[in-house]
Amino acid sequence: MYAQMVKSEASTDDPEKLAAFQARIDAGEKIEPKDWMPAGYRKTLIRQIGQHAHSEIVGQLPEGNWITRAPTLERKAILLAKVQDEAGHGLYLYCAAETLGVSRDELTEMLLDGRMKYSSIFNYPTLNWADMGAVGWLVDGAAILNQVPLQRTSFGPYSRAMIRVCKEESFHARQGFDVIRKMANGTPAQKKMAQDALNRLWFPALMMFGPSDADSVHSTQSMAWKIKMNTNDELRQKFVDQTVPQIEFLGLDLPDAGIKWNEERGHYDYSDPDWDEFFDVIQGNGPCNTDRLAARNKAWQDGQWVRDGLLAHARKTAARKVAAE
Amino acid sequence: MKNEWPLWEVFIRGQHGLSHRHVGSLHAPDAEMAIKNARDVYTRRNEGVSIWVVEANHIAASSPSDKGPLYEPSESKVYRHPTFFDIPDEVGAM
Numbered sequence: 420m421y422a423q424m425v426k427s428e429a430s431t432d433d434p435e436k437l438a439a440f441q442a443r444i445d446a447g448e449k450i451e452p453k454d455w456m457p458a459g460y461r462k463t464l465i466r467q468i469g470q471h472a473h474s475e476i477v478g479q480l481p482e483g484n485w486i487t488r489a490p491t492l493e494r495k496a497i498l499l500a501k502v503q504d505e506a507g508h509g510l511y512l513y514c515a516a517e518t519l520g521v522s523r524d525e526l527t528e529m530l531l532d533g534r535m536k537y538s539s540i541f542n543y544p545t546l547n548w549a550d551m552g553a554v555g556w557l558v559d560g561a562a563i564l565n566q567v568p569l570q571r572t573s574f575g576p577y578s579r580a581m582i583r584v585c586k587e588e589s590f591h592a593r594q595g596f597d598v599i600r601k602m603a604n605g606t607p608a609q610k611k612m613a614q615d616a617l618n619r620l621w622f623p624a625l626m627m628f629g630p631s632d633a634d635s636v637h638s639t640q641s642m643a644w645k646i647k648m649n650t651n652d653e654l655r656q657k658f659v660d661q662t663v664p665q666i667e668f669l670g671l672d673l674p675d676a677g678i679k680w681n682e683e684r685g686h687y688d689y690s691d692p693d694w695d696e697f698f699d700v701i702q703g704n705g706p707c708n709t710d711r712l713a714a715r716n717k718a719w720q721d722g723q724w725v726r727d728g729l730l731a732h733a734r735k736t737a738a739r740k741v742a743a744e
Numbered sequence: 745m746k747n748e749w750p751l752w753e754v755f756i757r758g759q760h761g762l763s764h765r766h767v768g769s770l771h772a773p774d775a776e777m778a779i780k781n782a783r784d785v786y787t788r789r790n791e792g793v794s795i796w797v798v799e800a801n802h803i804a805a806s807s808p809s810d811k812g813p814l815y816e817p818s819e820s821k822v823y824r825h826p827t828f829f830d831i832p833d834e835v836g837a838m
Contacts, residue, residue, distance in 0.1 A: 454808050500788075507785050514769045517751065523771055524748045583768070587789075726773075730747060733774035 421474040421538045421562055423629040424701065425467040425647075427637040428459035444645050449575040452518035460644055465519050466535070467646060468577055472512035473530045473537035477711050479505045481545040482554060490548060497594050498551060504591065508584045515576035531716050539697060542705030543623050549602050549609075553616035555595015556665075557624040561658050563588050565628070568648035577646070596665070603669040614671050621674035622692040628655040630694060659689045751800040752778040754785075756792035764796050772797075 437457055443450065450456055479502050486502065489495035513523050529535040540558055545551065566588060569581045602613040629635060629651040641647035659678070666673055677690030699705070749771040755764035767786050772778035778797040787795070806814060822828050831838050 451808070453805070503784075503788070507788065510770060510785055511768055514751075517769075522748060580768075726749065727747065729773040729777060730749060733777075736774065 421478075421565065421627070422467045422470040423536070423538060423627070424635075425463060425470060425637060425641065427640040428462040431459075432457045441643065444573045444643075448573075449578060450573050451575045459640070460646075461519050463641060463644070464574055464577065464646055465516055465521050467641075468512050468516040468519075468580075469521070469526050469529070469535050470537060472509045472516060472526065473535055474541065475505050475509035475512060476530075477537045477541045477715060478558075480711055480714055481541055481543070481707075482551060484545055485548060485551050488548070489551075494598070501555070501591050501594060504587045508580075508587070511580040511583055512577075515574075515580040518576045527719065531712070531719055533703070533712065536701065537711075538627060539700045539705065540623050540627050541711060542700050542707045543620070544707050546619075547612060547616070549599065549612035549616035550620065552595050552597075552599030552602060552613065553620045555591050555593075556599050557595070557617075557620050557662070558627070559588060559591040559595060560662065561624050561627045561654075563592060564654050564658055564661075565649075571645070571648065573645035600669060603671055610671075613669070617666065617671055618674045622696075625655055625658070625689075625692045626697045626700075628652075628658070630697065631691065634694075656686055659687050663687050749773050752782075752797045753800050753803060754778075754782040755796040755798070756782075756786055757794040758792055759790070764794065767791075769800060775799075 436455065440450075440455065440457060440460075450460075482498060482502050482505075486495060486498050489498055513526060516526060517523055526535070530537065545554060563585065566581050566585050570578055570585055572578045572581065599613050599616070602609040604610075605613075632638070632650045632652045635651050638647060638650060642650075663673065663678060675690045677688060679688050681688045700708070703709075750773075751769055752772055752775075753769050754767050756767050757764045770778065770781050770785055772781050775797055779795050782795050782797055786792070818824070
């Protein structure tokens with residue numbers, strides 16, 4: 420998902436304290452920043468929330484790419500609002516992570532030098548306007564499936580951030596669906612673009628949920644701690660089941676010949692994405708990994724004088740105020 | 745000197761005459777920028793009519809380990825709740 424393959428840390432804390440902590444979680448209590456928590460819980464959460472936040476921030480790049488080239492002023496205003504939301508989502512999440520004792524700048528630096536990851540999906544390019552539709556519809560659609568259950572996660576600040584994010588996220592999915600619907604019902608050339616965007620982004624969207632459960636080594640502890648609410652395959656199946664009828668509604672062809680209704684399971688069967696490609700993208704070899712990190716590094720460096728200038732002004736003003744008193 | 749902007753806690757009054765409510769936090773160099781940033785981050789959809797920002801390190805908070813001494817004394821005082829008292833039906837609403 421926006422946080423994929425988050426390594427779960429084992430805990431070496433006092434077993435009695437661990438049991439009491441687990442009992443609180445099992446009873447549905449929220450853990451707040453000043454409460455005692457296992458070191459592993461803290462570390463895993465910093466990694467997961469940080470990765471989630473980085474994904475929101477880096478996720479602005481593929482869409483920001485199309486703001487100035489939106490087909491109408493209305494579409495431009497909508498896309499701008501969506502990308503602005505993503506910045507907000509990143510901020511909510513960074514603040515949640517900060518309550519665990521890591522600073523914003525530390526998190527940023529770990530993203531910029533590659534020590535922390537962001538979702539694999541944002542390492543794919545957005546080639547044309549149809550991709551804006553497909554990203555909102557599929558990528559945000561997939562994100563919602565992961566984020567809705569995370570509203571019930573055990574860590575209070577993360578849960579509250581997710582509640583805010585989810586309120587805004589359905590706007591994102593709907594605006595994407597609206598873009599793709601317009602194109603699917605447009606000229607033959609537009610419909611072809613919509614189909615092409617769906618075909619290209621389908622498997623990368625499936626990869627967002629992370630490796631298959633058989634290969635997902637970090638799930639058990641995270642699920643016990645309620646910082647992961649569903650398995651990767653559960654959510655992926657849910658995504659396929661909800662999206663296939665939407666594809667049919669749009670009159671587009673299914674992007675995978677393996678998609679078939681399975682009466683017995685009551686779910687759609689589908690083909691696995693190319694997991695080698697997934698691991699390769701995670702390792703930094705996707706089509707846009709270098710570009711994305713370069714863009715974030717440039718933004719951080721270019722903004723240095725603004726951050727310094729505003730801070731210098733704030734300090735000067737505060738000093739003058741003290742002098743005047 | 746550390747060059748990270750300080751953390752501010754943001755409180756917003758919703759539309760309906762309610763108290764300001766904590767909505768989250770953000771980083772800003774000073775109060776003026778904190779309010780501007782809070783406007784952009786926390787009121788993009790008409791969520792509020794007034795914003796308070798407080799630098800996070802100015803907030804004093806009770807500690808979770810004080811939970812017992814702080815709140816136990818009120819647990820035994822059920823008579824502080826109106827439902828403690830039996831009001832005869834014939835008296836009507838009170």
